[in-house]
Amino acid sequence: MGVDNSLNLEKFCENFKVEVIDIKDEESSGTDWDKENSIEFDMVGIDASLANAFRRILIAEVPTMAIEKVLIANNTSVVQDEVLAHRLGLIPIKVDPRLFEYKSENDAATEKNTIVFKLHVKCGKDSTRLTVKSDQLKWLPGGSELPMAAADSSSKIKTYTSFSCSQDSLPEFSNNPITPAYPDITIARLRSGQEIELEAHVVKGLGKTHAKWSPVSTAWYRMLPEVVLLQDVRGENAEELVKKCPAKVFDIEDG
Amino acid sequence: MNAPDRYERFVVPEGTKKVSYERDTKIINAASFTIEREEHTVGNVLRMQLHRDPNVLFAGYKLPHPLQYKIIVRIQTTSQSSPMQAYNQAINDLDKELNHLKDIFETYNQAVNYASLSNHSY
Helix, strand or coil: CCHHHHHHHHHHHHHCEEEEEEEECCCCCCCHHHCCCEEEEEEECCCHHHHHHHHHHHHHCCCEEEEEEEEEEEECCCCCHHHHHHHHHCCCEECCHHHCCCCCCCCCCCCCCCEEEEEEEECCCCCCCEEEEHHHCEECCCCCCCECCCCCCCCCCCECCCCCCCHHHCCCCCCCCCEECCCCCEEEEECCCCEEEEEEEEEEECCCCCHHHCCCCCCCCCCCCCCCCCCCCCHHHHHHHHHHCCCCCCCCCCC | CCCCCHHHHCCCCCCCCCEEEEECCCCCCEEEEEEECCCHHHHHHHHHHHHCCCCEEEEEEECCECCECEEEEEEEECCCCCHHHHHHHHHHHHHHHHHHHHHHHHHHHHHHHHHHHHHCCC
């Protein structure tokens, strides 16, 4: 009954192998504007359904952090509020999502589940247009600075987040501040006199909920075919065979 | 307007069981398992594993509708086994295989990190 499947497990353990063919990361790619982050690896001994499951999980079920709520104090640019918020959501944030917890709708925004960014740009009275890039998003380790409209006259001003301690004091962030992954993403363009002032809250999520939380630009797999020649091919036939294959799969072995 | 919320894809609502079981009335040793809030990622892998069991005569999964987030896995076995046994065995074996996969990746990852740390100078 179960005997055959357990034998499969041993066979699987013997036959399974992983080989990394290529890794391209920030250190290896030279030019600034062509930074590619990719890895290509071969898995030997697994079924297509497992490879597909891997692909689907990479796209949809690996959590990341992305901007979810945008509190806009002032936006006099030509980019509408919702379009601006959409663009901000798609900006990748360079932070390890394992350091954070999920936040649901009713949870309070604490330092354990939220990161706060602030964007305040104003294009001066001179005529040159200003492009707002993602490096102008400033991290606020102490939480939100926008006050909520509170009717009571207590001395404590309530903001949109309740951080019990500054995120700066946590060991992971004390020397490396949280920033967007790429500093040169255009968010909006401003003319003289236009201003954008907003606060963005970053939250953990899955690609399943929205593509902005997908950690990969894409992930794909293909099966590597194995070509077995049933008969020896020699002499002229061999040379013709090598020439005919457009992918140059064949090679002539002497002797 | 009629689209369900995105979190419905993976959040099982209160009161609904994640997996439910229904025996087939007309065929012996056949049953359907309904798994809530799962899709091809789990269904295809489970089906593949069930095919490897020699006692399983029929194994298949379907998504009845793309906007209803559940899968139905139908299993028919020989009289030597039962669908429940085949299902449990398949899941346990998959668990062991995937744990092994994870271990291999982790040892590889450590080996690669070790190698790259000795190559790069920080």
